[in-house]
Amino acid sequence: MKSIPTLATIMTPFPYSIDVNDTLREAMDMMEKQGFHHLPVTEQGKLVGVLSNRDLKFIESPFSNATLDDDLYVKDIYTTRSYVVDIHTPLENVLRVMAEKHLGSALVTKNEKLAGILTHNDVFKKMADMVIKMKSKPDGNDAA
Incomplete structure (x- = not known):
């Protein structure tokens, strides 16, 4: 392998990101339209967290008192x-933390x-x- 992939x-x-004061319906529409499973959340332009499909599914579960309506x-x-890392963090460190x-x-x-x-999908694709x-x-070491 010529080069080791980096986080970047x-x-x-x-x-895309969404503001904490936007409606859940807006977030769901954006995630569905773009095919996202994770959406960074900001407040007045500052990163404050993440909204995931898992969060949305919890609302629909029997364990929630709320509904999507x-x-x-x-x-x-x-x-x-949420797990926030600097772009220069070594990829292997980020992957290890995500896995653990x-x-x-x-x-x-x-x-x-x-x-x-x-996201895990980015890693799977790479x-x-x-x-x-x-x-x-082939490197000539095929056992066929």
Whole structure:
């Protein structure tokens, strides 16, 4: 392998985000339209957390007193304890933390501003590309 992928090469750059005071319906529509499972949450332009499909599914579960028909806002259900990393953090460190803590995303910042998001799907896509490249370049050690 010629180069080791970096966080910047795997993350989704310049992700959409939503404000804490936007409605849950707006967030759901954006996530559905864009095909997202994670949406960074901001307050007055500052990154404060993440909203995930898991958060939305909880509202629909029997464990919730609310429903999606209620007038709910992003601030009512988003996760404030999100995993935030600097864009220069080594990829292997980010992946290890995500795996150990069973996290679906890492919010990536540059100069303390949202620069991207790394999700498990981003990692799966890159890994699939790497495997395909490895298979297409036999090294002469095939056991066939």
